[in-house]
Every structure is written in C-alpha cells, then in structure tokens.
Amino acid sequence: MTVYKTAREEILKDWQANLQDFASEHEFPAEATESLQDALEIIGADDRLYAIFRTWEENYWKDPDMDYQTLWATLEALDGTDGISKYTLELLFIIGISRHTRELYEEQGISMEIFHDSMADMHWKLLECHKMYGIWGTFVIEWFPWWFRLKRFALGRLQFERITFGDEYEKDGLILHKDSPVINVHIPSCGPLDPEAFKASYAKAAEFYKEEFQDQPLVFVCNSWLLFPAHKEILPEYSNIRAFMNDFDVYKSNEDNGDLWRIYYGAEEKGFENLPENTGLERAYKKWLMDGHMAGYARGVYLYRPE
Structure with a gap:
C-alpha cells in the first residue's frame, strides 16, 4: 500500500x-x-x-x-x-x-x-x-x-558590521562625526584571542568592505569589556587581551560589573569570594574584584593601515 x-x-x-x-x-x-x-x-x-x-x-x-x-x-x-x-x-x-x-x-x-x-x-x-x-x-x-x-559577518576570528560612528572623535588627523561610516567589531567566545588570528580578520574585513570605503579611511570601532583600560593593571603584559587592546585608541570607558558573566557565567552572583579560579583570566579578575575594584567596558577606535 x-x-x-x-x-x-x-x-x-x-x-x-x-x-x-x-x-x-x-x-x-x-x-x-x-x-x-x-x-x-x-x-x-x-x-x-x-x-x-x-x-x-x-x-x-x-x-x-x-x-x-x-x-x-x-x-x-x-x-x-x-x-x-x-x-x-x-x-x-x-x-x-x-x-x-x-x-x-x-x-x-x-x-x-x-x-x-x-x-x-x-x-x-x-x-x-x-x-x-x-x-x-x-x-x-x-x-x-x-x-x-x-548586515553582520564573521570574517575569521572576529565579526563585523558597517555602522555610523554615532559620536565625535578627533585625534592625530583622524576626524569622525556621528554619521561617519565605520566598521563595528565583535569578539565571539570561541576560544583564545590569538593576535595572528585577529590581525588576519582585520585584513579580511578590509578586503570585504573595500568597495564601501574607497575614498574614506577604514576605521574599526569596538565597544567591549575587552577594552577596559584597567586590564593594564589586571592582566600580564603578554596577555592576548592586552594585545587586542593595543590596536585601539580607547577614548571612553565606564566601570560596570554587567559583563562579568562573560568570564564567570553567573558564578559572580554568588559572591566574589566564591568565584572559580580555573583560568588565568578568572584568577586575575577575582583578585581585582576581591581588592574592591569594579570591572568595566570601553569604546575604542582603530584606524586600519595594511601591514
């Protein structure tokens, strides 16, 4: 049948x-x-x-x-x-x-x-x-x-989307206005933030968006806990996070513990003294928090110049 x-x-x-x-x-x-x-x-x-x-x-x-x-x-x-x-x-x-x-x-x-x-x-x-x-x-x-x-694409290790800057910025000859086109950067939680990998991502993004930025500077912007300026105190100089920060001119930052979940996945709600210490990042942040400091986030600008 x-x-x-x-x-x-x-x-x-x-x-x-x-x-x-x-x-x-x-x-x-x-x-x-x-x-x-x-x-x-x-x-x-x-x-x-x-x-x-x-x-x-x-x-x-x-x-x-x-x-x-x-x-x-x-x-x-x-x-x-x-x-x-x-x-x-x-x-x-x-x-x-x-x-x-x-x-x-x-x-x-x-x-x-x-x-x-x-x-x-x-x-x-x-x-x-x-x-x-x-x-x-x-x-x-x-x-x-x-x-x-x-509107958003993963190009290697990092993720990108074209946006308008939404702010005012001027430094070293680079002038950005609220309506200036820029490339927003996101960092997914998919493993180590290897410098070679994120630099390769910027190169891929430059190629991907080249037609849209023919007559304009190619500027990456990032708003993330990874750019928190205090990382220069929290983390060792050789850390990948600090290497990522080095490309950006951080011009705005705030103290806020709202992104701690990205490190501890909810464990921070049970008290800082109970935070896990399984990784170098967890240990470094636990010490920072136990010493009475706050976490935070920042916004930075990276004027891309091909190497």
Missing part, C-alpha cells in the same frame, strides 16, 4: 534534516543535538507552535527585514509551552531560517566560508546559554537579526 505524506509531514522532515545538518556542520555537542531534536519534534506535533514557526518562517522568506521584535515577543510569550524553554524555541527558529539565509548568501555572491563562519555564532551562543542556565538554546535572541539581514 502506498503511503502518502502530508505537506506538514514533509515540512517537519525538512526541519529535522536541516537541524541535523546544521548541528553536525557546526559540531554541536551530542547532548545538545538530541535535546534540540526532541524539542523540534514536540513543536511539530503542537498545532499552535507549528503554525507560529511556519508562519514566521514564510515571513522571513518573503522579507529578511521582517518585524523581528514582534517575532521575539511571540516566542517569549510561549516560554514553557510543552516544557520547552523560550531559549530553545528561539534557537530552533533561527536555525530553521538559516536555510534561506544560505540562499541569500549565494544570491549576493558571498562565499560559503563566510556563511559557515557567520552561522557558527549560534554554536557559541548555544554553549553560553548552557553554561548560564543549563538550557540548550540562546538567551540573546535580540542579537541575531543583523546576521539574517546580511
């Missing part, structure tokens, strides 16, 4: 195949892959969840600049449905639409290497979420629209 599959069954089969391929390509932990597959199966069996996923998937196909804020609010409101965390729902959705993102890359002639490296950000966010909350998902969903609008 011939068995005919419904359109929904075919769609669910495609969703699961895409998830399996994505998890394999980006080397998700086996436990994460199994957990996500189980959750996706539940979504497929729930009429309401299936309809929401399918509707918004179609919205993305029609317009990559769709209303992400409404989508995120919709998924947030579903937190706990059928025992699935909103963090898992959100990650599963963006993995699902990544199939179409691949097609957009191909249409625009952007390499599959850049696509792979860009989508790998979901791996790093998956691991961060599990370290923070014990959940396989992502807790920073508002971070992702720029990836799927093809």
